[in-house]
Amino acid sequence: MRAAAAMYRAAVEELCKDRSATGRNLKDKIADLTNRGVPADVVRDLDEARTLGNWSLHDGLAFSYAEVDDVASLIQEAVFVVYVQPEQRAALRAARQQRRDQARAGT
Numbered sequence: 001m002r003a004a005a006a007m008y009r010a011a012v013e014e015l016c017k018d019r020s021a022t023g024r025n026l027k028d029k030i031a032d033l034t035n036r037g038v039p040a041d042v043v044r045d046l047d048e049a050r051t052l053g054n055w056s057l058h059d060g061l062a063f064s065y066a067e068v069d070d071v072a073s074l075i076q077e078a079v080f081v082v083y084v085q086p087e088q089r090a091a092l093r094a095a096r097q098q099r100r101d102q103a104r105a106g107t
Contacts, residue, residue, distance in 0.1 A: 001068045002056040008071050009053020012046050015082065026050055042081050045074040 013026055019036045021029040030047045034040055049071045055061040 001063050001065060002060070004068050005052045005056035005063055005071065007053075008049050008068070008075055009057070011075055012049050012053070015046070015078065019082070038078075038082055042078045046078055049075055 009026075012030065016026065016029040016033065019033060019038070021032040021036060023029040023032050027047065027050065030043060030050060033043050033046065038046075052063065052068070052071050056063065
């Protein structure tokens with residue numbers, strides 16, 4: 001479970017890197033995600049994943065399966081909000097535009 005917590009922390013680091021979040025440490029980079037359009041509740045969840053990973057790595061704390069699984073779910077939701085939803089919205093927007101264009105053309 002300690003290794004899983006560390007890997008979830010690494011996933012948060014990668015998300016920050018992908019979103020070009022800036023800051024002097026991971027906590028600051030996570031906070032900067034709000035400036036990059038990530039909802040505040042998702043940012044709080046990502047910081048929770050960072051904390052769990054830090055405690056696992058630096059303090060040697062062991063966590064239950066349920067606790068680590070909760071963090072996995074938080075990260076899964078964050079990935080959905082940051083990556084999947086915008087693509088879904090863009091596809092819906094494009095489909096609406098195509099229908100309007102077809103209606104105007106009379107097809």
